Amino acid sequence: MSVKLIPTQFVIFGFRLPAFPAAILIAAIVISEAVALGSLSLFSGIYLSPASAAECNGDDIDGELLSATAYSHSTGNYYRVQVEFSGDDVTVYFRNGGYRRLTLDDEDIDDPTSISAYDYDRATHWDIDIGDCP
Numbered sequence: 001m002s003v004k005l006i007p008t009q010f011v012i013f014g015f016r017l018p019a020f021p022a023a024i025l026i027a028a029i030v031i032s033e034a035v036a037l038g039s040l041s042l043f044s045g046i047y048l049s050p051a052s053a054a055e056c057n058g059d060d061i062d063g064e065l066l067s068a069t070a071y072s073h074s075t076g077n078y079y080r081v082q083v084e085f086s087g088d089d090v091t092v093y094f095r096n097g098g099y100r101r102l103t104l105d106d107e108d109i110d111d112p113t114s115i116s117a118y119d120y121d122r123a124t125h126w127d128i129d130i131g132d133c134p
Contacts (some may be wrong), residue, residue, distance in 0.1 A: 003116040054085035056133035061085050066130050073125040083128060088093075090117055090128065102126055109133070 054060040068083045070092050082093045088107040092100045102117035109115055115128040 053087060054090070054104065054107045056111065056112055057131075059133060061109075061134060064089065064134060065093075066134060068131075069129045071127040071129075074122065074126075083130065090115075092126070092128070100126075
């Protein structure tokens with residue numbers, strides 16, 4: 001197996017992909033490590049493994065639509081919202097039809113009245129209060 005680097009793209013297994021210097025370096029390292037181990041399937045399994053579920057008091061709450069209050073550190077406002085957890089992510093649905101996808105600081109929720117999350121798209125911290133665990 002070989003990796004051929006071209007200034008505007010890189011070719012791997014005959015596929016031409018856009019060249020981003022960091023992506024090329026990471027791909028080359030992953031591929032060289034896989035070759036050294038004799039198999040690419042080991043790395044496929046790692047990247048395709050499902051995320052853990054968000055848990056509140058040991059109970060899986062993924063996929064449940066829950067009423068909540070969300071506080072945005074960037075606006076300083078509280079919002080009445082609905083939230084849906086999925087692994088270490090939470091989708092916050094606003095009354096006006098908008099939504100934000102946030103990443104939980106910890107998928108194990110110790111205090112359901114103070115769940116910390118971060119919006120990487122807008123570089124904003126959020127605090128979510130779902131009251132008692134469902």
